[in-house]
Structure formats: structure tokens, C-alpha cells
Amino acid sequence: MxxxxxxxxxxxxxxxxxxxxxxxxxYVVLYPEGMVKLSPSAGEIMKxxxxxxxxxxxxxxxxxxxxxxxxxxxxxxxxxxxxxxGWIRAKQ
Amino acid sequence: MTTAGFEQSSKGxxxxxxxxxTYKCPLQCPYCSNPVEIAKYQDELTTxxxxxxxxxxxxxxxxxxxxxxxxxxxxxxxxxxxxxxRRLGFYTNLIxxxxxxxxxxxxxxxxxxxDHIQISFQASNEELNNYLAGTKSFNHKYxxxxxxxxxxYPMVLNIVLHRKNIEQIDDIINMCNDLDAxxxxxxxxxxxxxxxxxxxxxxxxxxxxxxAWQVTQKYKEKYKDKMKLxxxxxxxxxxxxxxxxxxxxxxxxxxxxxxxxxPCHAAHQLPIEFPNVRDWTIEGLWNDSEGFNVFRGxxxxxxxxxxxxxxxxxxxxxxxxxxxxxxxARNADPVCDKSPYHAELHADVERINKLAKEQDPNKxxxxxxxxxxxxxxxxxxxxxxxxxxxxx
Numbered sequence: 357m358x359x360x361x362x363x364x365x366x367x368x369x370x371x372x373x374x375x376x377x378x379x380x381x382x383y384v385v386l387y388p389e390g391m392v393k394l395s396p397s398a399g400e401i402m403k404x405x406x407x408x409x410x411x412x413x414x415x416x417x418x419x420x421x422x423x424x425x426x427x428x429x430x431x432x433x434x435x436x437x438x439x440x441x442g443w444i445r446a447k448q
Numbered sequence: 449m450t451t452a453g454f455e456q457s458s459k460g461x462x463x464x465x466x467x468x469x470t471y472k473c474p475l476q477c478p479y480c481s482n483p484v485e486i487a488k489y490q491d492e493l494t495t496x497x498x499x500x501x502x503x504x505x506x507x508x509x510x511x512x513x514x515x516x517x518x519x520x521x522x523x524x525x526x527x528x529x530x531x532x533x534r535r536l537g538f539y540t541n542l543i544x545x546x547x548x549x550x551x552x553x554x555x556x557x558x559x560x561x562x563d564h565i566q567i568s569f570q571a572s573n574e575e576l577n578n579y580l581a582g583t584k585s586f587n588h589k590y591x592x593x594x595x596x597x598x599x600x601y602p603m604v605l606n607i608v609l610h611r612k613n614i615e616q617i618d619d620i621i622n623m624c625n626d627l628d629a630x631x632x633x634x635x636x637x638x639x640x641x642x643x644x645x646x647x648x649x650x651x652x653x654x655x656x657x658x659x660a661w662q663v664t665q666k667y668k669e670k671y672k673d674k675m676k677l678x679x680x681x682x683x684x685x686x687x688x689x690x691x692x693x694x695x696x697x698x699x700x701x702x703x704x705x706x707x708x709x710x711p712c713h714a715a716h717q718l719p720i721e722f723p724n725v726r727d728w729t730i731e732g733l734w735n736d737s738e739g740f741n742v743f744r745g746x747x748x749x750x751x752x753x754x755x756x757x758x759x760x761x762x763x764x765x766x767x768x769x770x771x772x773x774x775x776x777a778r779n780a781d782p783v784c785d786k787s788p789y790h791a792e793l794h795a796d797v798e799r800i801n802k803l804a805k806e807q808d809p810n811k812x813x814x815x816x817x818x819x820x821x822x823x824x825x826x827x828x829x830x831x832x833x834x835x836x837x838x839x840x
Binding site: 370371377379380384386388389390391 | 461463464507508509511512514537539541563564566600602604630631
């Protein structure tokens with residue numbers, strides 16, 4: 357399944373955990389013995405990946421929140437990167 | 449333990465907390481990274497004391513918590529510690545031999561919120577595994593690894609590599625694949641403490657290492673979508689040192705069973721007085737103790753490090769190695785070929801290579817010194833002897 361397609365429902369992969377870190381002031385992805393800090397925009401996307409919303413839902417929600425930004429391509433690109441890193445997968 | 453995935457924080461926060469809960473262990477691996485003086489660490493922190501350590505480290509920004517030892521399963525309060533760690537928001541890692549585990553405990557850990565289990569294997573076959581571990585444990589470990597996957601934990605398998613098992617690297621990687629490991633750490637023995645005592649029998653030859661490297665590269669590609677292979681190279685064959693702990697007191701905080709806080713789990717051996725959590729808060733010891741400040745920054749360095757452009761990259765290498773091999777922890781790590789001690793280290797590595805090649809397979813070599821409380825006490829006694837003689 358194409359992780360960037362409109363109807364795909366992405367979810368966080370079981371090995372990973374997304375968490376807001378007060379001390380770092382950012383979202384982080386945690387996995388065995390490691391951590392990746394997310395940029396503010398990556399954090400905005402990742403926190404909406406909940407195994408319920410589709411890629412199209414996420415894009416439209418972000419578009420409402422940030423009406424002046426052209427973000428559709430960035431969101432799809434992020435899905436690809438997050439998928440390549442193993443952080444997310446398409447819900448079956 | 450790997451440092452991969454952790455960038456160095458400019459503010460220097462203890463992001464990684466390693467909790468060495470106990471030095472008791474049913475295994476006796478002759479390359480154990482625990483100090484040789486394990487028998488001296490009897491006064492272990494209580495459950496409540498660990499709760500406080502975890503809470504204070506978390507308040508400072510720690511995210512990763514490793515429960516290690518010795519064998520952490522020996523602690524009866526492990527389930528409680530995991531539950532509290534998870535409640536505080538840690539990503540919780542259990543670093544274990546698997547001995548002392550059963551299905552009920554794996555289930556209880558899951559309910560407590562444990563995120564990940566790392567199991568160590570000593571080899572890919574029963575005979576060698578059990579010989580190196582000094583205990584019958586291979587089949588149990590195998591069964592536990594299956595259960596770890598059954599309960600849907602991410603699983604890291606850790607195999608410490610040395611001359612006795614490195615030629616089985618193919619079998620080791622295939623075993624990890626059979627067990628559906630998510631990550632495999634092929635960690636070359638680092639020569640401190642017990643492994644330093646046994647270095648003549650453990651250091652792999654150059655040929656063995658080159659071969660293991662090639663085999664690992666092949667499997668990295670083959671299994672890349674399924675299992676991540678992490679190969680930790682042995683630095684004795686390098687010409688530049690490792691950036692040890694990503695810099696002293698910058699990311700890692702180890703608390704040993706009696707509450708002593710260390711910037712690295714091998715730092716016991718340094719002639720430095722390290723703070724104890726029974727006397728300090730985590731914030732206090734991290735920011736203000738001499739032990740955590742002594743090698744921060746670059747002012748402590750001697751030549752050739754002081755004027756070296758690479759000092760910001762490798763921080764002069766490992767302080768413990770510098771101390772062990774040169775007698776002064778401020779010297780450059782002798783792994784670096786700019787160190788005046790590098791030739792000496794190189795000659796020693798050559799000597800061991802020669803020893804390994806001339807070893808008659810039909811003859812016993814020097815026996816391994818296994819890691820256990822009896823040997824620890826004997827070594828301690830031996831260390832005291834010359835002192836007693838001079839005072840008589």
C-alpha cells in the first residue's frame with residue numbers, strides 16, 4: 357500500500373513511541389535505546405497519526421489549522437520518510 | 449548498549465539513564481563489563497531510592513532508561529520499578545540474559561508497561577554458549593526470545609564478539625533471524641575489567657575481524673527490511689579513538705547498585721571520587737560534582753589532544769582506556785595513532801595475534817577467568833598482597 361495515498365490510514369509502528377518532551381520542547385520518537393527529536397512541523401503531522409485518520413484527513417485538518425501554508429506535498433513527503441525510517445506503517 | 453540515535457545535546461542533559469540494579473548474576477561471562485570488584489557492591493539501593501533517582505533524572509529530561517546489572521531479573525522489585533518508570537514517561541529497556549525469566553514475568557512486565565527487551569546470547573550453539581556463560585542457559589534463552597516476540601515486544605539480541613565465537617558470525621546472525629529479532633547488536637568486546645584480564649584469549653585476530661565485517665555487510669543488505677544489524681567495531685585495531693559516551697557527562701548517566709553515579713559504566717576504575725545518589729540529587733551530581741565535570745570541555749586535555757583539530761569529534765577518546773594503558777586519564781586514548789603510547793598498544797595487539805595463530809588447537813591455552821563473586825574476592829585478595837608484604 358502506498359503510504360502517501362489519500363485513503364491510507366497510517367499508524368505508529370509497534371516498536372516506536374511518540375511522546376511530547378517538556379525538557380526538549382518538542383515531540384520525540386522513542387525506540388529501543390534511541391530517540392529522534394522531531395521538528396515542529398514533523399511533530400504536528402506525527403501527533404495526528406493515530407491509526408484512525410487517513411492521509412487525506414490529516415492534510416485537510418492541517419490545512420484548516422494553517423490556511424496560508426502549502427503543506428500537502430510536505431505531508432506526503434513526511435509520510436514517506438517516516439515510513440522509510442520504520443516509525444509508521446499503513447493500517448491493514 | 450548503543451549510542452546510535454542519540455545526538456549530543458548542547459545543554460548536556462542526562463538523556464540516557466542506565467540503572468545497574470545489582471551485580472548479582474547467574475552467568476559468569478569472562479568478558480563482563482562490570483567491575484572486577486563486584487563482590488564489594490552489597491549495599492544495593494532500595495526500591496524507594498530507585499524511584500527517586502528515576503523521578504529526578506526524568507525531571508532533567510531523561511527519556512531512555514535501561515534496567516541492567518548484573519542480571520536485573522534478580523531484583524524482586526523489577527516489576528514495580530518498571531511500572532514507576534513507565535508512569536514517569538520513560539522508554540523502558542530491560543537488558544537481560546533471560547535467566548530468571550519465565551512467561552508469567554514477561555506478561556507482568558508487559559502489564560507494567562515495559563517497552564523493550566534485550567536478550568544476550570553468548571554464542572549460536574548450546575555447547576559454546578553454556579561454556580562462555582558458565583551456566584546451562586542456551587535453551588532457556590532461546591525459549592525466552594520466542595516469548596518476547598509472542599508478547600509483541602520489540603526485541604534486540606545482543607552478542608558480544610571475541611575470538612571464541614567470532615568465526616560463527618554466520619550462524620549467529622542466522623539464529624537472530626530465526627528468532628525474529630528487530631535489532632541485532634554484534635558488539636566487539638571492549639577490554640576493561642574482566643575482559644582485560646582475559647584479553648590474551650579473547651582478542652580476535654585481524655583476519656577474523658575482517659572476515660566478520662564482510663559477513664556482517666552481506667547480511668545487512670540481505671535482511672535490511674527485517675532486522676537491523678549493528679556492528680560495533682573493536683577499537684584496538686583503529687587509528688582514531690571512539691567518541692566515548694558522546695563526550696564526558698553530556699548524555700549518559702549510569703547509576704551502579706550501591707548508588708554511585710558514573711558518566712560511563714566503566715568509569716569505576718578511574719582514580720576519581722564519584723558522587724553517590726545517597727548524598728546528592730541527580731541535578732546536583734550532574735551539574736556540580738567534580739566527577740562529572742572533570743573531563744567536560746577541552747581544558748583538561750594534554751597534548752596531542754589539546755591542539756588537535758579532531759578533539760571536537762572524538763573528545764580524545766576513552767578516559768578509562770587512557771588511564772588503563774598510560775596511567776594518566778588525561779592522556780590521549782592510545783588507540784589514536786597520534787598518541788605516543790599507540791606503538792605500545794599496537795605491539796601488544798601483534799603479540800596476541802601471534803599467540804592466537806601459534807595456539808595448538810589440541811592443547812589447552814591459559815584458562816579463562818570467569819566473572820563470579822569467588823574470583824572477584826580472590827583478585828581483591830591478590831591485589832592486597834604486595835601491600836601487606838611491604839608493611840610487615
